[in-house]
Structure formats: structure tokens, C-alpha cells
Amino acid sequence: MLGGKDASRVFTDDDFEEAPDTIKEAVSEKDKIWAPNSQVQIDFLSSTEKEVLFSGGKGSGKSAALLVDPLRYCNNKNLRGLVIRRTMPELRELIGRARELYSKAFPGVKWKEQDKLFIFPSGAKIEFGYCDSEEDLERYKGQEYQWIGVDELTQFKHEEMIDKLLSCMRSTDSTLPNHFRATTNPTGPGAGWVKRRFLDRGESGKRITITNTVKINGVERTFTLTRKWFSSTIFDNVTLVDNNPEYVAQLASLPDNMREAYLFGKWLPEEGLAFNDFAQNKNKIVINPFPIPQSWEKIRGADWGYSSPAVCLWLAFDPEGTVYVYRELAVNDKKDPNKCDAAEFGTRVLAAQEKEYVRYGVLDGSAWARRGESAPSAADTMIYQGCSWIPADRSPHSRVQQKLLIHSYLKCGTDSEPKIKIFNTCKSLINCLSTLELDKHNNEDINTDMDDHAYDALRYALASKPHNYHPTTPFRSFISSSPMAPINSVFGY
Numbered sequence: 001m002l003g004g005k006d007a008s009r010v011f012t013d014d015d016f017e018e019a020p021d022t023i024k025e026a027v028s029e030k031d032k033i034w035a036p037n038s039q040v041q042i043d044f045l046s047s048t049e050k051e052v053l054f055s056g057g058k059g060s061g062k063s064a065a066l067l068v069d070p071l072r073y074c075n076n077k078n079l080r081g082l083v084i085r086r087t088m089p090e091l092r093e094l095i096g097r098a099r100e101l102y103s104k105a106f107p108g109v110k111w112k113e114q115d116k117l118f119i120f121p122s123g124a125k126i127e128f129g130y131c132d133s134e135e136d137l138e139r140y141k142g143q144e145y146q147w148i149g150v151d152e153l154t155q156f157k158h159e160e161m162i163d164k165l166l167s168c169m170r171s172t173d174s175t176l177p178n179h180f181r182a183t184t185n186p187t188g189p190g191a192g193w194v195k196r197r198f199l200d201r202g203e204s205g206k207r208i209t210i211t212n213t214v215k216i217n218g219v220e221r222t223f224t225l226t227r228k229w230f231s232s233t234i235f236d237n238v239t240l241v242d243n244n245p246e247y248v249a250q251l252a253s254l255p256d257n258m259r260e261a262y263l264f265g266k267w268l269p270e271e272g273l274a275f276n277d278f279a280q281n282k283n284k285i286v287i288n289p290f291p292i293p294q295s296w297e298k299i300r301g302a303d304w305g306y307s308s309p310a311v312c313l314w315l316a317f318d319p320e321g322t323v324y325v326y327r328e329l330a331v332n333d334k335k336d337p338n339k340c341d342a343a344e345f346g347t348r349v350l351a352a353q354e355k356e357y358v359r360y361g362v363l364d365g366s367a368w369a370r371r372g373e374s375a376p377s378a379a380d381t382m383i384y385q386g387c388s389w390i391p392a393d394r395s396p397h398s399r400v401q402q403k404l405l406i407h408s409y410l411k412c413g414t415d416s417e418p419k420i421k422i423f424n425t426c427k428s429l430i431n432c433l434s435t436l437e438l439d440k441h442n443n444e445d446i447n448t449d450m451d452d453h454a455y456d457a458l459r460y461a462l463a464s465k466p467h468n469y470h471p472t473t474p475f476r477s478f479i480s481s482s483p484m485a486p487i488n489s490v491f492g493y
């Protein structure tokens with residue numbers, strides 16, 4: 001329960017029974033403002049893990065518990081909490097509920113509409129915000145929050161957005177937690193990554209421990225992170241079921257899949273993702289950057305676009321044949337007001353690799369398309385200024401073959417490593433592989449209506465390697481028998 005006179009804690013009934021008389025007296029029955037009404041709300045509110053997800057069907061009491069959770073710390077002037085939804089209209093409903101609850105729990109609380117901020121009598125602050133784009137994210141960067149709550153986590157398509165938000169979560173006050181709390185229905189554009197982050201790692205209600213090893217000045221140190229998730233249904237919220245049987249009937253009459261999700265909180269198998277193998281093994285594939293040894297063979301692959309994104313990836317091969325995507329240049333995002341033309345793209349590619357020896361670059365063949373009678377093609381423009389390319393293989397069936405090739409690099413078992421590693425700085429590629437969907441009409445290929453430019457750059461580069469490549473083969477011997485012979489009949493290099 002949340003006591004009106006001193007709402008410094010959320011009590012479970014057991015807590016309350018064991019509490020000292022002074023506290024029992026301070027929180028009389030009539031002062032009760034809110035109490036958890038299900039075991040799952042109690043468990044969620046009493047979790048000590050750093051990241052906790054309250055998953056479930058409709059109306060199980062997730063948002064109510066999320067709003068209450070930070071209140072227990074609001075007697076501490078140092079608390080800065082942040083409640084997030086993806087968009088502003090969604091946030092309004094939550095703010096309305098918070099205003100009612102927070103003013104009852106802390107009668108002196110002030111609401112600053114412009115800043116969407118509650119200021120509690122102690123000085124503690126809880127901010128409400130939305131985060132639908134990189135620009136929105138900017139508002140929170142550089143701030144410090146001890147408690148971050150996200151309502152409807154699967155509405156966030158990219159895990160990266162949440163990870164960036166969580167980089168603002170830290171505390172120098174040891175009496176305050178560092179807690180990320182989230183709620184979600186089991187559907188939505190981000191269902192895949194949310195499922196992998198929580199559900200695929202452990203059972204409901206059990207602590208998940210994730211260990212990360214970091215090298216600091218040559219010494220390896222291990223850091224652990226704890227997570228937990230809970231499953232719930234509307235049947236946990238007895239009051240709602242008793243008072244609104246028609247609502248339950250309405251959920252029960254939904255089509256099969258939606259009924260499973262909304263009434264029973266069931267997570268449905270992921271469908272349509274083109275690279276499930278990437279998603280499942282992301283923790284093995286995405287790695288921290290390290291200096292690439294000079295002796296490793298390096299190539300680059302690019303997809304050129306002016307009105308659509310242009311992406312260049314740099315790949316290095318270790319002596320065992322594992323490929324490392326170690327650098328990315330991504331420009332001309334649709335929203336980018338400063339478009340980069342072919343000449344500038346070439347300049348930036350050369351600048352990024354500086355004095356590095358990159359064996360060759362492979363570029364989307366359409367970059368050779370003529371622009372008018374006399375204007376050079378985008379590829380010619382780049383080559384003229386020293387940024388050389390060979391055209392990518394666009395022969396019939398190459399799209400399907402190249403997709404299969406990427407799968408062969410991504411493949412790994414429980415005890416084996418994938419043959420591709422991607423530096424975590426290659427954001428476009430990681431986003432692309434995480435979200436690309438299959439073509440609904442041809443499940444051997446991806447849906448090309450999506451942002452697939454980084455994927456294209458990767459497949460062009462990987463497919464440019466001779467298929468009989470074996471790591472022990474000296475590079476020159478399979479590029480051509482003579483070092484001076486052109487490697488490609490269209491464009492010598």
C-alpha cells in the first residue's frame with residue numbers, strides 16, 4: 001500500500017504486518033491511497049534487479065504498478081526519475097493518471113506542465129517524456145536519472161533507442177537505486193528484441209544474470225547486470241475482471257492471435273524477420289571495437305544513394321577467415337538536411353580509411369548508371385578522385401545467393417562462434433540486420449521497401465570474395481594468377 005502521510009515506501013501486506021508500530025500508526029487504513037492488488041504487482045514492486053519487465057495481457061495492472069514504483073524514493077531530494085512512452089499522445093493518458101495518484105500520495109507535489117515535471121516536497125523530481133526519434137533522445141542525453149520507467153516497451157522498434165536512454169541512468173547517491181522498469185503487451189514492432197532481452201534469457205519471476213567482461217588497461221574485469229521479467233494477465237487484476245466482465249468478453253472475442261496476446265499475455269513466435277540468426281546470436285556477433293592488425297586483409301563494400309541512404313562498410317578478415325565489419329560510414333539519411341554528393345562521399349570514404357591499405361572496394365552496380373548525356377556516373381565521379389570501386393555482382397539469383405552467404409557467416413551453435421563479427425560502432429548495419437523483414441511474396445529475399453542499404457553494402461562485399469576462398473590460401477593466388485591481371489572483367493583494379 002502507499003501511505004498518504006509518509007509515502008516513502010510501498011508496503012506489501014506482509015511488509016506492513018512486520019513494520020514497526022510507529023509506521024503502522026502513521027499509515028492508517030483511511031490513509032491508504034494505493035495497494036498492490038495482485039501477487040505479480042507485489043513481485044514487480046519488490047524486485048531489486050536493475051532491469052525489470054512487467055509483461056502481460058491487457059489490463060493486468062502493469063502501468064499502475066509502473067507509476068507507483070518511483071514514489072517510494074520521492075522523500076529523497078536527489079531522486080530524478082523519468083517515465084517514458086514512445087509518443088506524446090500516449091504519454092498524456094499516463095500523465096493524467098500520475099497527477100491524480102502523485103497529488104494524493106504527496107499533497108505538496110507541484111506539476112510543471114511545460115517541463116512535464118513533478119517536483120515533490122523533498123525536491124525529488126519525476127519527469128514525463130516521449131522518445132520517438134534521435135532528436136527526442138537528445139533531450140535526455142547528458143542528464144542523470146536514477147530511475148527510468150518505460151511504458152509499453154515493445155512500441156520501441158529499436159533496442160538501441162532504449163540502450164541509449166539507459167546510458168543516462170546512474171546514481172552517486174548510494175541510497176537511491178539504479179532501476180529500469182518497463183511494462184509491455186506481448187505485441188508491437190519491438191516485440192522481437194524485448195523477447196530476446198528478457199523472455200529468452202530465463203523464466204518468469206527468476207533472476208537473470210548477465211556477465212560482461214571488459215579489458216581495462218590490459219586487465220580483464222567482469223561486470224554483472226541483473227534482469228527479471230514477469231508474466232501477467234487481466235485475471236491477476238481481480239477488481240477489473242469483477243467490475244468489467246464485458247471488457248474480458250471483448251478480449252475473448254478477438255481473433256486467435258490477438259486473443260492469445262491480449263487476454264492471455266502470450267508472446268507469439270516471431271515471424272517475418274529476415275535475420276533471426278543475427279537476432280538470436282547478437283551477443284556473439286556484436287563486439288566492442290579493437291585495433292585491426294595491419295596484416296589482416298581489408299576490403300570495403302558500399303551502396304550508393306543520394307535521395308536514399310548511402311552506406312560504406314569496411315571488412316577485415318582474420319587468418320582463420322572470420323570477417324570483422326569494423327567501420328561504417330552512413331550518410332544521406334532521409335531526414336538528413338545536409339546531403340552528401342558522390343564526390344563528397346568518395347572523399348569521406350578515403351578520409352575514413354586514411355593510410356590504411358584496403359585491397360579493393362565493391363559498389364552497387366547502379367552507381368555506374370549515366371546521369372544525362374555528359375555527366376559522369378556517381379561511380380565515375382568517385383573513381384576519378386581516387387576512390388576506386390568494382391561493381392557488385394548483380395547477376396540473376398545473386399540476391400538470394402548473397403542472402404544465403406550472409407546466413408552462412410552468421411551461423412553458430414551453442415559452442416561455436418559465428419564467422420562474422422560486427423563492431424558495435426556500426427549502428428546502421430546492426431539496426432538493419434535486427435529489423436529487416438522477409439519479402440511477403442518471396443521469403444528467399446528481404447523486403448526491399450525497408451532501409452536495406454547497410455545490408456546491401458554487406459552482401460556486395462562478402463559476395464566479392466571468391467567462393468573457393470580458404471583462410472590459408474594466400475590472397476593473391478585466388479584473386480588472379482598474376483598480380484597485375486584485372487580481378488574483374490568489367491573494371492580492372
Ligand SMILES: Nc1ncnc2c1ncn2[C@@H]1O[C@H](COP(=O)(O)OP(=O)(O)OP(=O)(O)O)[C@@H](O)[C@H]1O
Binds near residue numbers: 034041063
Ligand atoms: N493495485 C491497484 N489498485 C486499484 N486499481 C488498480 C490497481 N492496479 C491496476 N488498477 C486499475 O486497473 C485498471 C487496469 O490497470 P493498468 O492500466 O495498469 O493495466 P495495464 O496492464 O497497464 O493495461 P494495458 O495492457 O491495457 O496497458 C486501471 O483502471 C487501473 O487503475
Ligand SMILES: [Mg+2]
Binds near residue numbers: 062063064151183
Ligand atoms: Mg498499460
